[in-house]
Amino acid sequence: MKKIIWGLVLLSFFNGHSQAVKPNVIIILADDLGYNDVGFNGCLDIPTPNIDAVATQGATLTNAYASYAVCGPSRAGIITGRYQDRFGFSRNPLLAPNDSEMGLPQSEETLSEALKKNNYTSIALGKWHLGAHTTHHPLKRGFDQFYGFLSGGHQYFPELWTLNDLSEIKKQFDGYKTKLLKNYERIDETEYLTDALSRETVRFINENSQKPFFIYLAYNAPHTPLQASEKYLKRFRHIKDKKRRTYAAMVSAIDDGVGDILHKLKEKGIEENTMVIFLSDNGGPEHHNASDNGELRGGKGDFFEGGIRVPFAIKWPAKIKPNTVYHQPVSTLDIFATATENANVTPKNKLDGINLIPYLNGTLSKPPHDILFWRNFDKPAAAVRQGKFKYVKIKKNKGLLFNVNSDLGEKKDIKEKDSVQFLKLKKAWFDWNEKMKSPSFLGLIHNKKYNELHPDRFHIDSDFLPSTNLPKPPKGYSLLWNDEFNNDGSIDGQKWTNEIGFVRNHELQWYKKENAYLKDQVLVLEARREKVKNIHYKRKSKSWKQQRKDAKYSSASVHTKDKFSFRYGVVEVRAKIDTSKGLWPAIWTLGIDKKWPSKGEIDLLEYYLYEDKPTVLANAAWSNSLLKPIWNSIKIPLQKFTDKDPKWGDKFHVWKMDWTEKYIKLYLDDVLLNSIDIRNTLNSDGFNPFKQPHYVLLNLAIGANGGNPSKTSFPRSYLIDYIRVYQQH
DSSP, rough: OOHHHHHHHHHOOOOOHHHSEEEEEEEEEESSOOSSGGGGGTTTSSSOHHHHHHHHTHHHHTTOSSSSSHHHHHHHHHHSSOGGGGOOSSOOOOOOTTTTBBOOTTOOOOOOHHHTTTTOOEEEEEOOOOOOOOSOOOOGGGEEEEEEEESSOOSSGGGGGGSSSSOOOGGGGGGGGGOEEETTOOOOOOOOOHEEEEEHHHHHEEEESSOOOEEEOOOOOSSSSOOOOOOHGGTTOOOOSSHHHHHHHHHHHHHHHHHHHHHHHHTTTTTTEEEEEEEEEOOOHHHHHOOTTTTTTTTSSSHHHOOOOOOOOEEEESSSSEEEESSSSSEEHHHHHHHHHTTTOSSSSOOOOOOHHHHHSSSSOSOSSSSSOOOOEETTTTEEEEEEEEEEEEESSOOOOEETOOTTOOOOOOOOTTTTHHEEEEEEEEHTTTTTTOOOOOGGGGGHHHHHHHHHOOOOOOOOOOOOOOOOOOTTEEEEEEOOOOOOSSTTTTOOOOOOBSSTTTEEEEGGGGGEEEETEEEEEEEEEEEEOTTTTOTTOSSSSHOOOEEEEOOOOOOOOOOOOOOOOOOEEEEEEOOOEEEEEEEEEEEEESSSSTEEEEEEEEEEETTTTTEEEEEEEEETTSSOOOEEEEEEEHHHHHHTTTTGGGEEEEEEEEOOOSSEEEEETEEEEEEEGGGOOOOOTTGGGSOOOOOEEEEEEEEEEGGOOSSSSSSSEEEEEEEEEEEEE
């Protein structure tokens, strides 16, 4: 017994120790910061003591490279740990909220999604720039919280944030004027943007210091527009150049924020086991924002050192000695690998980055990378760094070769002197490029062309109102059947049938035809508290449908049985559900053959009380040998949605089913809720109910699973904006 107890003690200790050494991860990303604009790289006119502390308490990486020379693709590389050209993110994305292709593809695993596999809590703050479509929202890409903006830039002063939502934008740079998002909700902020982002980062640390966390803090500063508050401007009155003075003030605001973050880590006692990484997304655009790349040639947008070599420092006291200086070439792609390997997480995709910790602490002495590549598809331009040599090709020139160890400013082309090395790097680039994808979307430089191809680009639906957009079939699909509910009056009798009376589940309502009607471009299923006489009443009947003399409530249910059915396809239903107690709204399908449950049931949506908690469900059911239902059910507490968006219940949402001969996938707002393998859905007689056509039902039940409605005020309404069914060509 003593041995068993001692073994349990040791197991507890090692489990606790393992949990303790799982590091917190903080990425602090500056935007368009010059290589020479931090103290640890030699800046003299902008004090950055807090940013410098990251370097002095950890490591300075003098040969650190961004994987691209502009914002969006560089961020795609950081957040995935892979060359962005592998998945077509080769351009700066446009602000295109209607375009699901304009952003980070779903095939890519983000760092937040990877770390979530080992129970990390995460937040994205500031600039996103990885897609503005709902499918690309940070909360759809693994983050638990978001505080910032979706566009590629932003105004810094709250009084300039005059647009309430993306539905009010008319052109590309209107995104700079939107109110900030807190998760999904637009909020009224009062602080200077950089200060607000720092404040929210400190808040997150304060609230999550007892569990492993990941912070992706993407400051907009010092990206244009050049705007700084007087608090920071007055520190630099000695700088005569106005642009440089404002730029310095913006960098100083970042430095203050970094100081607040480091102080909070120390206060919470988690400094030792927190990995803090500071860097810029690309080189400084010196002529635009008065940044300084020092002796480096070029700047943002090109592949000379000034465009891709960036300030980079990392501290992790538990693993990295103070004042470490590392000179071998590293990449911002290495951040993903460094975080996941030390968090004991296996990434979904093969990474292009390397875990840097063994190199920084001296365990490994060889260079982390044999070779690094860059590509600009549109210029076209290319670059390769291997050892001391760097190959650069810009537009139509024949290519250049530099020894960047001895010629940091890339002034002397040595390709004639070392033609073998030149041809070697040139060939290596072409071999690498063969494995890369063409761009998946038009970029910022194609703004005019994109507008011509997408005249409805800024026709954006409000989450609170019915859609005015036409159906958009998924790629490879066409519209099979739909109802947009755009007329007023009764439902279309050629498409729908009303259910009448008591129907199922011992529910309280009597379904009535008049409770389903069209108004203001939606189908309204209305629940009422009213006495309805049961025309089928039989006093001594054992049937629950007949033994009730009357109903205390009425509601509506409609279906397409005998009027429309389909087998396989994509179904989209945009609806606003009422989450009041006692209500049970649903979007579902039933097979056309056999009795329930043998006929099969698919529930895109059910909402009711489960274990006395309001719950959103996504289900499928078939039958066992006793003709009882076998359920594949996913149950998600409503609170999970309302915690991120307090106005969730006031908005329209899209429930979607992707049904093929192999699977049924159920989505809510493009987030996968449930996946059902149809190979495992056979009834006991061998019949598969999900390989037959199904028809559609929309209904609003009262009572039963919905709970007791006695304290709910009536009438209540379930609003369906549209239903669209697509099938493959």
